[in-house]
Structures are given as C-alpha cells and as structure tokens.
Amino acid sequence: MKFRAVMNNSSPIREFSTIVSTISKLSKECVLRIADDMLYFIVSDENTGPAPPVLWCEIPQSVFFSEYQLVGMDETHQDIYLGLNSGNLARSFVSLKNVKSLKMKLTKKQCPCLTLEIEVPSTTSHQTRQIVHDIPVAVVPWKNWPDFYEPRVPDPDISIELPSLKQLRTTIDRMRTMASEVMVRASAGGQLILQIRADMAKVSTRFKDLNVAHFDGPVDNSDPETDSQGNEDSSEIVQCRVDAKKLALFLNVDHISTNTTLCSIVHKRLVTLCLQTDDNVKLQCFISGIVY
Amino acid sequence: MAEDSSQYHFTASMDSGKTLCSLLKAIQFQESAVFCALPEGLKLTVEEGKCVQASAYIPADNFTEYHVRDDVDVIFKISLAVLAECLNIFGSGEEASLKMYYKCEGSPLLLVLQPQSFRNVMTDCEIWSQTPDSMLELRSPEETDVAKLVVRAGALLAVLGDVERSADVLELRLQPEPPHFTIVTYGMQDRSCIEVPECSDTLQSFSCERELTLKYQLHHLRLCMKALAISNKVVLRCSSTGLLLLQLKLERDDNKHMFSEFYIVPLLDD
Known part of the structure; x- marks a missing residue:
C-alpha cells in the first residue's frame, strides 16, 4: 500500500483546504477514499453507524495534484480507505497562508498516518521552512468498504437550482428557532418553498424564478397533508419534511465557491443538496425525509 | 392578498421592519405580548410579575399604510418571540418590507415580508392570536x-x-x-x-x-x-x-x- 501526492500551486491548496474545513464542520469523523482518479471524502451519519453516507464529496485528483502515486491493497482492491478525524486534517491546513508546496503521503509511524509535508517560504530569506503534520488514520479493511460506497438514491422527482446559500441559511436559522422540522417544497414552476409549523405560527418562505433542471411529474399529492397555496397545481409540487438542524448544518457549505447548487427531492423521502465547483469538485449531502 | 383592505380589522405596511423588530426585541422579556392596534398607532405590551409593564408604541405615521376599522377593538395576545423572529427571517443585515393583516377576532395575524435587495423571495407568516389577558392599570388618571x-x-x-x-x-x-x-x-x-x-x-x-x-x-x-x-x-x-x-x-x-x-x-x- 502506498500513497504519495503533491500540490504545487497555492490556489488548489486553498480550495482543498476550504473543502476539508467545510467537511470538518459537518462531521467529526470522515473516511478518505483514495482512488486512481479521484479522492473522496465520505461521511456517515454519526448516530446510525455504518449506514449509507450522508455526505459524499468527490475531488478529481488531476486538477489538484501535480504528482499522484497510488498502490492499493492488492490487485483486486486498488483503492485505499482511511478513517480519520476531519478536525485534525482541517487544523493541519490552518497554518497555510502562503504555501509553496504540499506533499501528502501515507506513512507508518507509531500508527498509520497521513503525513502532510508543507513547504512555506521564509519572509526573510530565500530558504524555505518545512512543517510536518502526522494525522493518525485507521485503514479500513476491504470487507467494510461497501459501507462507504456511493449511496444509491432513487431518481429525484425534481431538481431545482438553489438560491444564494447564505440567504437560505439565514432563513433556515431563523426557522430553526421556532420549529425542529422544515418542509421543503419545490414546484415545477420554479418555486422553492420552506415551511414550518410551530406551536404559535406557520411560516413559509418562497423563492421564485429558480431554474428547474429536471421534473418527473406529476406527483401524487392526494393526502390531506398538502395544503396547496396559491393557484399552483398540487401535482407539480414535490415535497419532503426534513430535520431543520441537518439542513442548516449542510448549508454551511457556503464557503466553497460554487458553480451550481442543486436541490433534488424524492417525494417525501429524500432531499439531496449537490454542489459543483468550477474545478469539478462535487459535494452531495443526503438528508432523509421524516415521515409520520 | 388582493382583497379589499376594508374587510380586515387591521392592515398596515412599512418599508422596513428592522427598527420595529429591534424595538420588539427590547421589550421581549416575556414570551407573549398584548397586541393592540389603535387608530393613532400600534402598541405591544408585556408584563413582568405585576411589577413591570413595558410597551412598544409605533405611531401610525411610521407606516406607509395604516388602517384600523373604527367600529371594532383590535386587541389580542401574540407570541412576541415568534413575531420578532418572523420579522428577522431574512437576517439582521437585510431590510425587508412588511405588510400586516388581521382579519377579525380569532383569526391569525398575517405578515408578508419581502427583502428589498432580492425581489424573488417572499415570506408569509401566520401567527396565531389568543384572547388577551387583562392588563394592569398601574397609574390612575388622577395621579400626578x-x-x-x-x-x-x-x-x-x-x-x-x-x-x-x-x-x-x-x-x-x-x-x-x-x-x-x-x-x-x-x-x-x-x-x-x-x-x-x-x-x-x-x-x-x-x-x-x-x-x-x-x-x-x-x-x-x-x-x-x-x-x-x-x-x-x-x-x-x-x-x-x-x-x-x-x-x-x-x-x-x-x-x-x-x-x-x-x-x-x-x-x-x-
């Protein structure tokens, strides 16, 4: 087993660091899967243990690394899966302001470690300083790999472009103080509606004129829970009730500068937030629906 | 909301609910307040243990539109925490226009908020109204x-x-x-x-x-x-x-x- 990769440019290092710090905000533990063409950060729900991942982030290695060597476990298991504390990894990147190069490798010290060797130019001379971080990792045996495979999700009934994440997060944060669950609704007409029912109030925020990337209607909304508002046809509205705290947590990803963010909803079952950067980094969050 | 405003007991609108929100937060030491729309202005009152009575008073000229039916009393109890949270739904950095509607006794207070900088967003709030508690008369009119x-x-x-x-x-x-x-x-x-x-x-x-x-x-x-x-x-x-x-x-x-x-x-x- 061998892994060695080098980043030479400060802008990919910075972007990589933003991704890592975002992941560390979402979860304490994560799994780093190293494959031939991609790096994956995978987070499972901490409460339910090995279950389908709730966060799936894929990073094409060629965009970030100038050197990339990987030798897997054996002929049939060519990837490496490492369990690590995402906070440790994120903190190793904090010291980086003005970095010349970053080398990442798998080492065996007292325990298996992901070692980061960071080269920082000195402000006073032409020499460089070197910073080494050893992050203890747990190598995941291949028997357990299936726990971290890409979740198979049903085809969404609708995929709608999200409004500004910052704005969305402020609204969710306010709603969260009043209710623990939020109903996410998206209509084929390009509306995204967030709705809560609290003890004393009902609040709904609607975002209009959003791009609908995909709609697979009509949807069966025959149960009494749906109170269609306005004059929109209820068969064109896809909805899912989710935990407001989880949704707010995932909206923390607003630090990553994104190209597109999409919200896909499987009617009453799943909300998927997917964001894609200009460098083809793809981050997906899966928030399962709450059904009574 | 296109209906004629005369069928509502109370309607009001203002360009930014921000100042109103901070004023309400200033008296928010109780969960609920008595909401009273008088012809000359809006008054919200809270009491603490029969010792302190605090009110926020917003004269009608603060609103771009303000209308109270003169043949009815518009007075009800409302959750002040929820009202303040709703007014702040787009965050404190955002100025949002506010419309309030109250149809009749027992109906909820409706708020419609729209931020000034993003036109494609809108929030509707329905806040339940309750029967008001009687308020303390702390000062008699003849007291000087x-x-x-x-x-x-x-x-x-x-x-x-x-x-x-x-x-x-x-x-x-x-x-x-x-x-x-x-x-x-x-x-x-x-x-x-x-x-x-x-x-x-x-x-x-x-x-x-x-x-x-x-x-x-x-x-x-x-x-x-x-x-x-x-x-x-x-x-x-x-x-x-x-x-x-x-x-x-x-x-x-x-x-x-x-x-x-x-x-x-x-x-x-x-």
Missing part, C-alpha cells in the same frame, strides 16, 4: 407627576451598566437642591452612589417639587437596558405613589419616532 427628568438614553444606559451587578436595590434620590439626582445601589457588601449634577449634559431637563427617595428592584430597571441602547432620549417620571415611568424615544433617520414605555412599581419600605 412629582418629578420629571429628561436624560440622554446613552448616559442612563452607561449608569445602569456601571452599577454593581450583584446589587438588588436601586434608590433614586431627587431633590430641588443640588445634588439634584443621585442613584444609590445597595448590594451584599457595598453601597455605591452616583451623583448626576444638573449642569451635566446627561440631564437635559429636571423638575422636582419636593425631596424624594424611591427604591426599585435593580433587576426591573435593567429590563429597559435593551430599549435604552436603541433610543435617543428618555423621560423619567415619578408619580405621587412612587410609580416610575420611563418613556423612551427612538428617532429614526426619516424623522419618524417610535417609543417604548416602562412602568416600574416601587419597593415599599419595610
């Missing part, structure tokens, strides 16, 4: 003021901030002779005394008929600190029964004013 002070709100806030936190009693000493205005606090082990001379710019006006010594719970006075922080001017009035009334004026950029009022019951000598 025996002392009246006009103070800069910031200065009074600073004084209250300086007062030792562990003290529980605050004493106001007012007298026609110097030192006119003294604030004394009694704590566990200490007694502190702040004298405010009449010539200081803290005290903008002072009138007092006779020497007065009045004691209040410091905790009660501290309840108005949030309101002091957003106000410009405060008028303190002491009635013949010792009831303290603080009237705070919040001046907005557009020369409109909002007010808050705190009635505080005095401590009796034992």
Whole structure:
C-alpha cells in the first residue's frame, strides 16, 4: 500500500483546504477514499453507524495534484480507505497562508498516518521552512468498504437550482428557532418553498424564478397533508419534511465557491443538496425525509 | 392578498421592519405580548410579575399604510418571540418590507415580508392570536407627576451598566437642591452612589417639587437596558405613589419616532 501526492500551486491548496474545513464542520469523523482518479471524502451519519453516507464529496485528483502515486491493497482492491478525524486534517491546513508546496503521503509511524509535508517560504530569506503534520488514520479493511460506497438514491422527482446559500441559511436559522422540522417544497414552476409549523405560527418562505433542471411529474399529492397555496397545481409540487438542524448544518457549505447548487427531492423521502465547483469538485449531502 | 383592505380589522405596511423588530426585541422579556392596534398607532405590551409593564408604541405615521376599522377593538395576545423572529427571517443585515393583516377576532395575524435587495423571495407568516389577558392599570388618571427628568438614553444606559451587578436595590434620590439626582445601589457588601449634577449634559431637563427617595428592584430597571441602547432620549417620571415611568424615544433617520414605555412599581419600605 502506498500513497504519495503533491500540490504545487497555492490556489488548489486553498480550495482543498476550504473543502476539508467545510467537511470538518459537518462531521467529526470522515473516511478518505483514495482512488486512481479521484479522492473522496465520505461521511456517515454519526448516530446510525455504518449506514449509507450522508455526505459524499468527490475531488478529481488531476486538477489538484501535480504528482499522484497510488498502490492499493492488492490487485483486486486498488483503492485505499482511511478513517480519520476531519478536525485534525482541517487544523493541519490552518497554518497555510502562503504555501509553496504540499506533499501528502501515507506513512507508518507509531500508527498509520497521513503525513502532510508543507513547504512555506521564509519572509526573510530565500530558504524555505518545512512543517510536518502526522494525522493518525485507521485503514479500513476491504470487507467494510461497501459501507462507504456511493449511496444509491432513487431518481429525484425534481431538481431545482438553489438560491444564494447564505440567504437560505439565514432563513433556515431563523426557522430553526421556532420549529425542529422544515418542509421543503419545490414546484415545477420554479418555486422553492420552506415551511414550518410551530406551536404559535406557520411560516413559509418562497423563492421564485429558480431554474428547474429536471421534473418527473406529476406527483401524487392526494393526502390531506398538502395544503396547496396559491393557484399552483398540487401535482407539480414535490415535497419532503426534513430535520431543520441537518439542513442548516449542510448549508454551511457556503464557503466553497460554487458553480451550481442543486436541490433534488424524492417525494417525501429524500432531499439531496449537490454542489459543483468550477474545478469539478462535487459535494452531495443526503438528508432523509421524516415521515409520520 | 388582493382583497379589499376594508374587510380586515387591521392592515398596515412599512418599508422596513428592522427598527420595529429591534424595538420588539427590547421589550421581549416575556414570551407573549398584548397586541393592540389603535387608530393613532400600534402598541405591544408585556408584563413582568405585576411589577413591570413595558410597551412598544409605533405611531401610525411610521407606516406607509395604516388602517384600523373604527367600529371594532383590535386587541389580542401574540407570541412576541415568534413575531420578532418572523420579522428577522431574512437576517439582521437585510431590510425587508412588511405588510400586516388581521382579519377579525380569532383569526391569525398575517405578515408578508419581502427583502428589498432580492425581489424573488417572499415570506408569509401566520401567527396565531389568543384572547388577551387583562392588563394592569398601574397609574390612575388622577395621579400626578412629582418629578420629571429628561436624560440622554446613552448616559442612563452607561449608569445602569456601571452599577454593581450583584446589587438588588436601586434608590433614586431627587431633590430641588443640588445634588439634584443621585442613584444609590445597595448590594451584599457595598453601597455605591452616583451623583448626576444638573449642569451635566446627561440631564437635559429636571423638575422636582419636593425631596424624594424611591427604591426599585435593580433587576426591573435593567429590563429597559435593551430599549435604552436603541433610543435617543428618555423621560423619567415619578408619580405621587412612587410609580416610575420611563418613556423612551427612538428617532429614526426619516424623522419618524417610535417609543417604548416602562412602568416600574416601587419597593415599599419595610
């Protein structure tokens, strides 16, 4: 087993660091899967243990690394899966302001470690300083790999472009103080509606004129829970009730500068937030629906 | 919301609900408030343990449109926490226009908010209304003021901030002779005394008929600190029964004013 990769440019290092710090905000533990063409950060729900991942982030290695060597476990298991504390990894990147190069490798010290060797130019001379971080990792045996495979999700009934994440997060944060669950609704007409029912109030925020990337209607909304508002046809509205705290947590990803963010909803079952950067980094969050 | 406004008991709109929100937060030491729409303005009142009554008063000219049916009383109880949270739904950095609708007794208060910088977003809130509790009549109409002070709100806030936190009693000493205005606090082990001379710019006006010594719970006075922080001017009035009334004026950029009022019951000598 061998892994060695080098980043030479400060802008990919910075972007990589933003991704890592975002992941560390979402979860304490994560799994780093190293494959031939991609790096994956995978987070499972901490409460339910090995279950389908709730966060799936894929990073094409060629965009970030100038050197990339990987030798897997054996002929049939060519990837490496490492369990690590995402906070440790994120903190190793904090010291980086003005970095010349970053080398990442798998080492065996007292325990298996992901070692980061960071080269920082000195402000006073032409020499460089070197910073080494050893992050203890747990190598995941291949028997357990299936726990971290890409979740198979049903085809969404609708995929709608999200409004500004910052704005969305402020609204969710306010709603969260009043209710623990939020109903996410998206209509084929390009509306995204967030709705809560609290003890004393009902609040709904609607975002209009959003791009609908995909709609697979009509949807069966025959149960009494749906109170269609306005004059929109209820068969064109896809909805899912989710935990407001989880949704707010995932909206923390607003630090990553994104190209597109999409919200896909499987009617009453799943909300998927997917964001894609200009460098083809793809981050997906899966928030399962709450059904009574 | 295209219906004719005359079928509503109360409708109002304003360009930004931000100032209103901060005023409501300033009196938000109770979960619920009594919401009362009078022809001349909107008033929200909360009470703390029958000792403090605080209200926010927004004169009708703060609204771009304000309408109360004159043949009905518009008064109901509402969750102040939820109302303030709804007004702030787009975050404190965002100015959002506000419309309020109240159809009739028993119907919810409807709010429609739309941020000024993003036109494609809108929030509807329905906040349930409840039957109001009866409010205290702390001051009878024939009671007169025996002392009246006009103070800069910031200065009074600073004084209250300086007062030792562990003290529980605050004493106001007012007298026609110097030192006119003294604030004394009694704590566990200490007694502190702040004298405010009449010539200081803290005290903008002072009138007092006779020497007065009045004691209040410091905790009660501290309840108005949030309101002091957003106000410009405060008028303190002491009635013949010792009831303290603080009237705070919040001046907005557009020369409109909002007010808050705190009635505080005095401590009796034992």
